Amino acid sequence: MYSKFDITTAKWGDVRQAPEYDIAILPWGATEPHNLHLPYCTDVLASQAIAFDVAEGASRRGIRLMVLPGVPFGSQNPGQKELPFCIHTSQVTQNAILRDIVSSLERQGIRKLLIINGHGGNTFKGMIRDLAVEKPDFLIVSSDWFAFIPRKGFFEAEIDDHAGEQETSVIMHYYPDLVKMEYAGSGESKPFAVEGLNGKVGWTPRNWSKVSRDTGIGNPSASTPEKGGKYAAAVVAEYVKLVCDLCRKDLY
Secondary structure, eight states: OOOTTBTTTOOHHHHTTSSOOSEEEEEEOOBOOBTTTBOTTHHHHHHHHHHHHHHHHHHHTTOOEEEOOOBOOBOOOTTTTTSTTOBBOOHHHHHHHHHHHHHHHHHTTOOEEEEEEOOTTOOOHHHHHHHHHHOTTOEEEEEETTTSSOSBTTBOOSOEEESSHHHHHHHHHHOGGGOOGGGOOOOOBOOOSSHHHHTTSSOOOOOHHHHBSSSOEEOOTTOOHHHHHHHHHHHHHHHHHHHHHHHHSOOO
């Protein structure tokens, strides 16, 4: 997928045309199995594709922005990180990556960053709070693209947490050639025996090898590119408004 706002393919001859940039977008994901039918880097691919659409939409409204290379490293659960080529990065590593990116942008006069996250195991709030204290003139906003618009009305599956109908449909929309539905497992999952953990009274990481047989949680069989396209369009519209407001309005 190509976008003129993709810094990985942009040329200095293009970038220097803008007198200054209002904001940068950072897609962030993970490298991990996604059931049997989706790519390992599904999380960053989806975040990146959505970021490109956001950049196109915000640019049409006069915002000057660029999409940074997607970060393909996330925090993994026990039972998942032991699988071949699943890459686990600690909070310390993720913090260092974010800090270096922010410091680089700050030196260049870019002081606004939107993180579009595609991996449920990533948590940026603590890092952003620390940076807000250290760099009060730099604004960082993080968001999970899959979480702020309810799935109901777009998808059928009630349980849809990892490589299920939602995620599969969005990848079908953006990258149809990367989806192998003939490989897909059922995404059947096993809940905790401790009810308070299922009900969010308390939290602890799930052991993926005990939760899922195919690494998926949620049945992807009802996935379609049309569903993914409609959901992605709704997500992108909200992000475009957010980016425009961040660049044109004070926070308070």
